[in-house]
Amino acid sequence: MASEDAFKVSSLKGKVALITGASSGIGAGAAVLFAKLGSLLALNGRDVENLKKVAQQCIDSGATEPLLVPGDLTEEETVKRTVEQTIAHFGRLDVLVNSAGILAMGSIETTDLTQYDRVMNINVRSVYHLTQLCVPHLIETKGSIVNVSSVNGQRSFPGVLAYCMSKSAIDQFTRCIALELASKQVRVNSVCPGVIVTDVHKRAGLDEEQYAQFLAKSKHTHALGRPGEVDEVAHGIAFLASDAASFITGVNLPIDGGRHAMCPR
Ligand SMILES: NC(=O)c1ccc[n+]([C@@H]2O[C@H](COP(=O)([O-])OP(=O)(O)OC[C@H]3O[C@@H](n4cnc5c(N)ncnc54)[C@H](OP(=O)(O)O)[C@@H]3O)[C@@H](O)[C@H]2O)c1
Helix, strand or coil, X not given: CCHHHHCHHHHHCCCEEEECCCCCHHHHHHHHXXXXXXXXXXXXXXXXXXXXXXXXXXXXXXXCCCEECCCCCCCHHHHHHHHHHHHHHXXXXXXXXXXXXCCCCECCCCCCHHHHHHHHHHHHHHHHHHHHHHHHHHHHHCCEEEEECCHHHHCCCCCEXXXXXXXXXXXXXHHHHHHHHHCCCCEEEEEEECCECCCHHHHCCCCHHHHHHHHHHHHHHCCCCXXXXXXXXXXXXXXXXXXXHCCCCCCEEEECCCHHHCCCC
């Protein structure tokens, strides 16, 4: 058996992939892995300097120069421009990876509507909008979508209310549109990471000491005894996006060291 048949994730070679959240963390890791697998990349993020650094890592990994489509995805014009520029540049779209998102702390007693809207606008509304504009192009290529959800969508945690709700919405969005697009041979899945070492927690307000404690606690809150790494999620994204997952759609795949299966006792 030829090596490319043995592991069909190599089917991402030459595929055009639009990746959001590509300026940091999981989205950046996915961009670099897709680059290694030979994909043609359109990358979105707000921080242009970081986006350029990730693009350089992609080039160093063997990719042709990625198209940068920076901007805030909660702005409808940015979403439209992102899709238009990607199609104008590459003429097609095979894969959409929705990784842009934020975490915010707060309970029903402390999450005001401003924070609720801030979380929902990027974690859900922008994903809905971008996906909607990409779908006609993905139908043409019989492409695939991978949403970056969270274990927080599957399990309930106090103190991160709007975030948990936003990720549940993404899991349901994934399953519903998987059914809606199945007859057109577009596959839709999500990855549901546990705690992954990125900037997301500090950006949500944890200081260095709190973050160190949070990571230490992750040894107990994840069955495998540790938090995860960006690359471990990136491989799940690449698998689901590729022909290696050709009979998988509507799945919310935990990449969480077993956390989704745990129960306190
Ligand atoms: N890390 C974890 O433990 C974990 C666990 C489960 C799920 N997740 C999910 O994984 C995804 C990526 O998170 P991460 O951990 O990689 O966090 P991160 O390092 O903070 O990256 C977040 C990314 O989202 C982008 N972003 C945020 N708001 C945006 C906006 N309004 N418009 C456009 N882009 C925006 C950021 O862009 P800029 O930096 O350029 O502003 C950045 O590229 C998120 O959906 C998160 O909920 C993370």
